[in-house]
Amino acid sequence: MYEHDVIVVGAGGAGLRAAIAAHEAGADTAIVSKLHPVRSHTGAAEGGINAALREGDDWELHAYDTMKGSDYLADAPAAETLAQDAPEETIELEHWGMPFSREEDGRVSQRPFGGLSFPRTTYAGAETGHHLLHVMYEQVVKRGIQVYDEWYVMNLVTGDDPDPNDRECEGVVAYDVQTGKVEGFKANQGVILATGGPGQAFDHTTNAVSCTGDGHAMAYRAGAPLEDMEFIQFHPTSLPSTGVLISEGVRGEGGILYNNDGERFMFEYGYANNSGELASRDVVARAELDEVAEGRGVEDEYVHLDMRHLGEDRILDRLENILHLAEDFEGVNGLVEPMPVKPGQHYAMGGIDVDENGQTCIDGLYAAGECACVSVHGGNRLGGNALPELIVFGKRAGRHAAGDDLGEAEIKTGYGDDVEDETETELPVAPGEAGLDSSGGVAADGGVATEAEGLLERAVEQERARVDHLMDKEDGIQHAEIRAKLQKAMTDYVNVFRTGDGIRKALKIIRECREEYQDVYVDDPSRTFNTDLQMTYETRNLIDVAETIALGALVRNEFRGAHWRQENQERDDENWLKHTLISWDDGEPNIFYRPVILEGEKTYEPKVRSY
């Protein structure tokens, strides 16, 4: 067994920042990550870091933009904390040597971005995330913080008090991917989940293969609710065969979208008569899919993004990286032919229900970054707001877990007095694991353990038994088949366009996936670097997370931000200025709502969101 004060799970931007903060606050801190830190998906972020650094800008404008962009579903204390802390955190990165792009006077450069009232997106070329990730890892190396890399965290250890609000997180169980060894990690002060997004719930995503929602699913099953999971951002320009992102910069420079008939459809069919290709992401994504549905898609699948008219010099100057991406990942030369693009899953606004200190309703369990929902992004995330979230809330979670006093949180977590139960929506199938057991017959294995070490040992034994079960089983179904079916269902029915009927179909298929998962087995007999085993674990997590996305999408019968419902294509402030929360409740999920907080230091009155 390993023991540390603070255990950080995941080593992207949020995890590394949390670890540095906890270490600086004096805690013995360790990072446990299924990837070596520099492999984390933070490295793929391109745009930049929103921070009010310059004269003429201030945190209040940034908070206002964020609230408006969220379609009034972000919590004001979260958006204000982000806006207030981002400048200092961004400058800290500079002090750590981050190679930001520079102005003539040597100061860091900022540029305009969608939905911002001031050009406050601080950037390092078109590779801001790569530099942020590497700079942060350098600081971890400098401080000698212990990293258990290529250790896959299988479960959290929280005890089983009937009320999650009374549970306490004691540590995690993980296995060493290289050797197959399953071990307990005791956390004396706290566990911080920083496991990134759940993009692999969809079959067409800009997210890495490793973005499987592990933290979401583990926190959920441990009793922390998931919040606003229906809000998924689809980026309008991803490459069809891989989902690799083609930056909005192409359209910013004048790139044009055409359908199969060579029509500039954004104008031709009136999707956005003023902004055309530069309408907001959700509008363009919906327009592209409309074109395909009307039979005007290329190969019935995608549309063309053409930048040839910009000329070779300008493309090489401003969009060089895009040429490499199109060439390397689609085999298309953007200088001589249009690039195929279609909407791809890009970001999850929702996540683990936490307050502005990163804490869940379970004592000692924290979450930060994309896996968490503070909520900063509400119904729609602005470009440039993901990276500051990592550093601002990663740091806060790290400090709080290590015992620093950050003051009492204004945001509430968990099931409490302020929530309202969902009562109206009928579900097509029972969600969760009612009557099923995906733990390989080891979950219910009882015995009373109350002391932390007893709990941890029991949890380690359970995971060892589960691994044995999966590996001893001779036949059945393999994870890849279940995963593919799940991803297809999500892309078919819980995508950009959502209908009640479609979502219900998805829930039925998710239920089938759960049933099939009862029969899952791992074919690779080796304990050495068994990715078959790891992906089998991940697939269970994806099933749980996908189900919460579909459940949220079904109950929220309105159109807000990235969530569109055919039956009610209007934002409904009277009924829906509230967060959707789903708690696991020992396998029989419960859906409830908590009012959004639109009052912080300032008040944010919902207005029509037009740009």
Next chain:
Amino acid sequence: MSTQQQEPEPQEPESQESPEDPEMKGAESPQNQRLKEKEQGLAQEETVDESDLEGETVHIKVFRYDPEVEGKQEPRFDDFYVPFEKGMTVLDAVMYARDEYDSSLTFRHSCRQAVCGSDAFFVNGKQQLGCKTQISDLEQPIRIEPLPHQEVVKDLVVDMDHFYDQMHAVEPYFQQEDLPDGDLEEQRQSRENREKVKMSTRCIWCAACMSSCNIAAGDNDYLGPAAINKAYRFAMDEREDEEIKEHRLRIVEQEHGVWRCQTQFSCTEVCPKDIPLTEHIQELKREAVKKNLKFW
């Protein structure tokens, strides 16, 4: 291609790409060279027309080894036949083989877009990232092996510990202690200096360079191209003081440092991010000489 003489660009309202990147304009920038080569390659070679492959299967031969599984303890090659799709990469092919034929086929991969650096393999005898190597550019059968000169853990997975040790050996972190006063005061850095270090900061730690290097293969203590490039990234950054730079130069001019490099350029050739590694090593040699002249 543009000439080195710049025409002043009209001020554009905004773009998401960095408008300050003058290196893209220089005729001899590595990117331009690479693009030129690619274009010429496209024009001249046309060895495999993608349309010839539509509907075909691709034959890959993948290295297999597992220390604890009978039949795999002796390394062997397995043949897989994978249906071709336009734009298919080597990574796509091995993922297909794993998901459809053999779930024990093991390799690292994550982002699928050449930024996580997980999937450097030895493809048809060259170190390349699986995710950015097009199947249609390769001769079949395609041999896919783990990176040479590193211990194989299983199949295409190699032990990266030695590579990480070398990266850590150059004190790979910014060390300026003397920072500007004021909460929100950044250090100043000239555009030219940022430009100077830019290519070196693009390293994704894939270890292709280290694997390609004959010197590293023969001298286990050699820092290797990636680590030396990391040292270059800091030594050339004007935000660090002179004393720190000298400290950094002392690290890289040690017995197993820059002087081992015999300028074979293999690292530069395989680098998927086009970092001029050999040039960086040579420049550090020159800096070290200058420093020695100063003090000896």
